Amino acid sequence: MGKNSSQIQSFFRTEKAKKITNRRRNPISRYYKKNLFSLSSISRYYPVESNRPQFIRAPKEFSLTLNTEGMIRFFMTVDKKIRTGRPVYLDMANITVLHEDAILYLISRLDYYELININASIQGNLPNYEPCRILLLQSGFLKYVQTNITQNAENDNIFPIHEGSSADGPIVSEVINFVKRFINFKDYAERFYGPIMECIINTGAHAYSKNASYSKWWMIAIPNNNNKTIHFTVLDNGYGIPNTVRKNYAEIIMRQFGKLNYLSTGIDNKLIVSGLIGEFRTRSGLDHRGKGLPSIFELTTIPYIDNLRVISSHGYVLTGSNLTILESVNLRNKFHGTLISWDFIKIEDISDG
Amino acid sequence: MDKKMVDISIAKDFSLTPGPRYEWQGDFSGQLFRDSFLVKYFTDPNDETIININIDGVEGYPPSFLEETFGGLVRKFGRDRVNKKINIVATKLKYFKEQALKFIQDAKEFSEK
Numbered sequence: 444m445g446k447n448s449s450q451i452q453s454f455f456r457t458e459k460a461k462k463i464t465n466r467r468r469n470p471i472s473r474y475y476k477k478n479l480f481s482l483s484s485i486s487r488y489y490p491v492e493s494n495r496p497q498f499i500r501a502p503k504e505f506s507l508t509l510n511t512e513g514m515i516r517f518f519m520t521v522d523k524k525i526r527t528g529r530p531v532y533l534d535m536a537n538i539t540v541l542h543e544d545a546i547l548y549l550i551s552r553l554d555y556y557e558l559i560n561i562n563a564s565i566q567g568n569l570p571n572y573e574p575c576r577i578l579l580l581q582s583g584f585l586k587y588v589q590t591n592i593t594q595n596a597e598n599d600n601i602f603p604i605h606e607g608s609s610a611d612g613p614i615v616s617e618v619i620n621f622v623k624r625f626i627n628f629k630d631y632a633e634r635f636y637g638p639i640m641e642c643i644i645n646t647g648a649h650a651y652s653k654n655a656s657y658s659k660w661w662m663i664a665i666p667n668n669n670n671k672t673i674h675f676t677v678l679d680n681g682y683g684i685p686n687t688v689r690k691n692y693a694e695i696i697m698r699q700f701g702k703l704n705y706l707s708t709g710i711d712n713k714l715i716v717s718g719l720i721g722e723f724r725t726r727s728g729l730d731h732r733g734k735g736l737p738s739i740f741e742l743t744t745i746p747y748i749d750n751l752r753v754i755s756s757h758g759y760v761l762t763g764s765n766l767t768i769l770e771s772v773n774l775r776n777k778f779h780g781t782l783i784s785w786d787f788i789k790i791e792d793i794s795d796g
Numbered sequence: 797m798d799k800k801m802v803d804i805s806i807a808k809d810f811s812l813t814p815g816p817r818y819e820w821q822g823d824f825s826g827q828l829f830r831d832s833f834l835v836k837y838f839t840d841p842n843d844e845t846i847i848n849i850n851i852d853g854v855e856g857y858p859p860s861f862l863e864e865t866f867g868g869l870v871r872k873f874g875r876d877r878v879n880k881k882i883n884i885v886a887t888k889l890k891y892f893k894e895q896a897l898k899f900i901q902d903a904k905e906f907s908e909k
Contacts, residue, residue, distance in 0.1 A: 610822030612813025616855045633889055636856025644816040734859040
C-alpha cells in the first residue's frame with residue numbers, strides 16, 4: 444500500500460508528470476503557441492471549465508474542391524461548438540492539403556461570427572506541413588486574425604485575398620492584370636472582366652441587400668503547376684444561388700423535402716445548373732435580369748478557362764468546356780454563400796478568337 | 797437639315813471599369829451611365845441627335861451594365877427611337893457591341909417609365 448502511495452507521489456513529481464499537469468492547465472501549450480492566431484484575445488489559462496477551449500481538428504484535406512462534404516461538416520461542427528459560448532480552438536496542425544477556397548470560407552465564417560457578436564473566442568494554429576503553412580501565410584489570411592507571427596509572408600506571384608462589399612471594377616481589373624502577367628490571352632483579354640464582376644455583383648444583388656453591411660465577397664488568385672494555370676476563386680457570403688433564384692411550387696417543396704431527409708434528394712444543384720444555362724430564374728420576375736450566371740458559364744467557351752466550379756447552399760456543380768456540366772451533386776449539408784472558381788490555363792499557339 | 801451628332805467614349809468620358817446594373821450595386825453602373833449621358837437626348841421627342849457611343853478602351857463589360865444601359869433605354873423610350881439615335885462604335889470590342897445590340901433587340905419596349 445505504502446509502496447504504491449510513494450510510486451504515485453513520485454510519478455507526479457517527474458518532469459513528465461509536470462508536463463502533463465501543465466497540459467491540463469494550459470491546453471494550448473500542446474499546440475504550437477508560436478503559431479497561434481485568434482479572432483479575439485482570450486486568457487491563455489483556463490481555470491474555469493466553461494473557459495476551457497473546445498478543440499476541433501481540421502480535416503487533413505482542407506479543401507472545398509477535394510473534400511467538399513468533409514469541409515462543410517467541419518464548419519458545421521465549428522458553428523455548433525461556437526454557439527455554446529465556450530472558446531473554440533481550430534487545430535490546423537495536421538493539414539496536408541490546403542486550398543485557397545477553404546481559406547476564403549474560413550475567413551467568411553470568422554467574419555460571420557464577429558458580425559453576430561458571438562461570445563466565444565476563436566483561436567487556432569497553422570499547419571505543420573510547410574507548403575500549407577506558407578500558402579496560408581502568403582494568402583493574406585493573417586490580415587483577418589490577431590497574431591504575433593512576424594514571418595514575412597509577401598509573395599508577388601500571388602494575388603492575395605482582396606475583399607469588398609460592392610462591385611469593385613478596379614479590383615477586378617487588378618486581378619485580371621495579375622493573371623495577364625502569366626498568360627497572354629490575346630483577343631480574349633476583355634472577356635474575363637464582365638463575368639468576374641458578375642460574381643461580385645451578385646453579392647449585393649442576391650445576397651443581403653437589406654443588410655448591405657453584411658454583403659461581402661473575397662477573392663484570390665494563385666498560380667499552380669509552374670505558373671501554367673492560375674486558380675481564381677471568389678466567395679460571397681450571401682444567401683446562395685438556390686435560395687435566391689426563382690422557383691416554382693414543386694421545386695420549393697422538393698427543396699424542403701431534400702433538406703429534411705438528408706438523403707441528398709434536394710435540387711439545389713439543378714437550380715444552379717438552371718441559373719447557369721440562363722433559364723428564367725430571376726426572382727425579381729423581370730426578364731431582363733439574370734444575366735450574371737449565364738455570363739459566368741459562358742466563360743467555359745473560352746479555351747483559356749477550365750474547371751469552372753460553383754458551390755452554393757446544397758449545390759455543387761463542376762463544368763467542362765463549351766457549356767457542359769461534368770458533375771452536379773446535391774450536398775448533404777449547407778454551404779453558406781456562393782463559391783465560384785476556375786482555372787485560367789496557359790495555352791501555347793492558340794489561334795485568336 | 798443635318799442631324800446633330802454627339803460622340804461619347806465610355807472609357808474617356810465615363811470609366812475604364814464599367815460597373816454593375818444599378819447604382820446601389822457599385823460605382824459606374826449602367827443605370828448611372830444611361831441616366832447621365834443618354835437620357836437627356838431622349839426626353840424631347842423631337843430631338844434627333846445621333847449618339848455615337850465608343851465602347852472600346854475599357855477593361856470589359858459586365859452584361860448587366862450593357863443590358864441596363866441599352867435595354868434600359870428601350871424599356872423607357874422604345875426600340876425604334878433607340879435604333880435611330882444610338883450608334884455603337886467598336887473596333888476592338890466587337891463582342892460587346894453584338895451583346896449590346898442583342899440587348900436592344902430583346903428588351904421589352906416601354907415597360908419602364
